[in-house]
Amino acid sequence: MTIFGAAIAWILDAANYTGAGAIPGRVLEHLGFTFLTLVVASAIAIPFGFAIGHTGRGRGLAVAVSGGLRAIPTLGLLTLVALWIGIGLGAPYVALTVLAIPPILAGAYAGFEAIDRGAIDAARAVGMSEAQILGQVEIPLGLPLLIGGLRSAALQVVATATLAAYVADFGLGRYLFSGLKTRDYAQMLGGSILVVVLALALEGIFAMIQRIVVPRGVATSRLPVDRARSARPRPGMESAITKGNR
Amino acid sequence: MNWAWTNLDLIWDRTIDHLILSVPPIILSFVIALPLGWLANRYRLSRGVILTASGLLYAIPSFPMFIVLPALVGTTLRSPLNLVIALTIYGVALMVRVVADGLASVDVDVQRSAVAVGFSTWTNFWQVELPLAGPVLLAGLRVVAVSTVSLATVGAVIGAQSLGSLFTDGFQRGIQAEIIAGIVATVLLALLLDGALVAAGRIALPWTRLRKTSKVETAT
Amino acid sequence: MIEFRSVSKQFPDGTLAVDDFSLTIPSHRTTVLVGSSGSGKTTLLRMINRMVDPTSGAIEIDDVDIASLEPVKLRRSIGYVMQNSGLLPHRKVVDNVATVPLLRGVPRKTARADALALLDTVGLDRALADRYPSQLSGGQQQRVGVARGLAVNPNILLMDEPFGAVDPIVRAELQQELIRLQTELGKTVVFVTHDVDEAFLLGDQVVILQEGGRIAQIGSPADILANPANDFVASFVGADRGKRALHVERSDGRDVLVDSDGRLAGVLVGDAVPGQARVTP
C-alpha cells in the first residue's frame, strides 16, 4: 500500500498544481478533448442515425461500417493517423472521432427501432407530419438508447485519449507515459488514478442522464413492484449496442 | 506491402504473443462469468451488486488498468500475466451481464416444467438453463473475443509484446506498412477466433443450426 | 359519402392487395368491412386517409378526389382508431386525446378541457386523465383510442379492428358503447373486423370481402343472413349451421327455436305472424 501512498502523495503534491503540465490543466485538456470529440462525432452520427431509424433504410450498411470500425484496434488507428498527419492533436481528434461514431450511430437508430411501430403508425394516421413524428415521438422515445450510445462513446474516448498522449503532448495520459519512461511509478499510478476517477465520474453522469431521459410514461408501469425494473432501459438491448469495443 | 513480406517472421512471433495474451482471458472470463451471472440472475440484491460492479470495472480505461493492477495484485508491469488478468477483468465484466440476461431469457414455462419433472437446481442449470441460454452466451462470448483481441494491443504501450508492438514500433520508426500490417493481423486474428467460436457453437448447440441467426448475434 | 371508384392497390413487393374495388359508403351510417385475414380490409381503410395511396382508381369524399388533398391535412380531419390503441407511451391520457387538436393549433387549455369532456363521452373516469397509457387496462386504452379519434369532431371515423385485442366481455361492453355513441353522434363510421358477429351487431351496411378486396356481398345484416349471395357468404356468416341456422320445433304446444346442432336457442313469442316474430335468446 506504500505504492498507493506515494501515488496519492503525488496527486496531492502542490508542485503538480503549478507550471506547465499541472494537473488541473491536464484534466481540463482531457475533458475538453473528450467533449469536443463527442460533439463532432455526434454532429456526424446523430443525423445519419436518425435518418436510418426514421426511414428504416441503410441499416445494413450502417451495421457493416460500424462493425468494421469497431474491429480496428484503437492504438493502431491512432498511430497510423499520427504518421499521416504528424505529431500533435490532429491525429487524436481524427482517430477518436472515427471511433466515437459507431456507438453513437447505433444508439441513434436502435433507439428509433425499439419504438413500438404501432405508436408511430398511429401518430402518422392521426395527422402528424414526418417532422412532428421525428420531434414529438421518435426522438423523445429513442433518447435513452441514444444516450446509451453516447455513454459508451464517451468511455471509449476518455480511454483512448489517454493513449493519445503517445502521439501528442496532452491530457492525463502524459503522466502515464512520462512515468513509464522515467520509471516514476508514483506519477504513473497517480495519473492512472486520475484517469480512472474521471472515467467513473463520466460513467456516473451518463448513467444518471440515461435514467432521467426515460420518458415518464415509459418508466412507469401499473404495479409498483414492476416500477424499479422498467425504470431502467432494457439491459439486453443496451449491452448489445453499447458494449463491444473500447 | 514489401515490409510485411520481409518481416513475416516478426509478424508471426507477435501473433503468437498475441494469442498467448488473448486466448486465456476469453476462456477465463466465460468460466468466471458463469457462476457470477447465475448469481446475478438469481437474487435481486446480488444482481444489483454484481452488475453495478461489472459496469464500473468495464468503465476503467485499459492503459491505467495495466498500471494499477501491479500495485493491487503484485504482478510485474510488463508480464503477460498482468495483461491476462486485466483482459480477464474486462471479459468478465462484459460476460456477466450477458450470462444474467441469457439465463433470464430462458422461457419460464420451460424452467417450471423442468422443475416439475424433477430436475434439481443443479441439473436444471446444466441441462436446461445453460443450453437454452447457449445462443445468447455464444453471442456474448464472440463480443468478448473480438474486444479482447483488440484490447490486447494496448499492452504494447507499457512494453508487453503483442501485435500492438507493431504499432508502437512502426510509429517510432515511421514505417506505415508495419502499422497497417499490425491492424490487418489483429483484425484477422479477431475474425479467426470469432469463427472458431461459431464453429464451437455449432458443435455444442446443434439445435440452433435449425434456426436463423439469433437477434443478439446480428446486433453485435 | 365516401366513394371508391375502381380502386386497385399493388404493393411494391408485387402483392395485389386490392383489385378493382368499387363501393359507396353512405354518410352518418356504420359500414363494416369484414373478411378473413389478408383480404385487404386494412389496405382499403387506410386508403381513405391516404396512409396508403391506390395504384389506380380514385377515392372521393363528398365528391372531392382525395388525391388532390394534402395527406397530413386530410388525416387531421378524419378520426382513426386502431387495434392496440397506438397511443403515445410518453404522453398522459389527456395529452394523447388532445394530440390532434394541438397539432391543429387549438390552445392548450381548450384542448385539454375538450379532451376531458371526451373521456366522459367514451365512458372513462376523468381521474384517469393524468395516467400514462401503460397504467391503463387494454379496454381502457382502447377507449382512449376512440376518444382520440373523436377529438377533432371528425365527420368520418375509421376503425381498424379496434376491439380485436381485448377479452370477450370487455369487447361486448365496448361494442355497446360504440352503438350508443353512434346513435348520439351519427358519424360516418368505417369499421374493419374479421368477426362476423361484430359486423352484424355494428353495421348498417356490411361488406363481405374475399381475397384481393373482392366484394362477395353488400347489404344489411338481415339481407345477408336471409339471402347469402353464394356458398362462400353462407359459410362465412354461418347461415348454414350453428346458432344462425334455426328451425322451429313444437314442444308442449309452443314453438321453440332449435339450432342446427339441436341445441335450444329460444322460444317464439307473440303471435306467430311471419315477419313479426321476435326471438328471445
Ligand SMILES: Nc1ncnc2c1ncn2[C@@H]1O[C@H](COP(=O)(O)OP(=O)(O)OP(=O)(O)O)[C@@H](O)[C@H]1O
Ligand atoms: N405494406 C405492405 N407491403 C406489402 N404487402 C402488404 C402490405 N400491407 C399489406 N400487404 C398485403 O396485402 C394483403 C392485404 O393486407 P391487409 O392488411 O389489407 O389485410 P387485412 O384484411 O387487413 O388482414 P388482417 O385481418 O390480417 O388485418 C395481404 O396479402 C398483405 O400481406
Ligand SMILES: [Mg+2]
Ligand atoms: Mg388488417
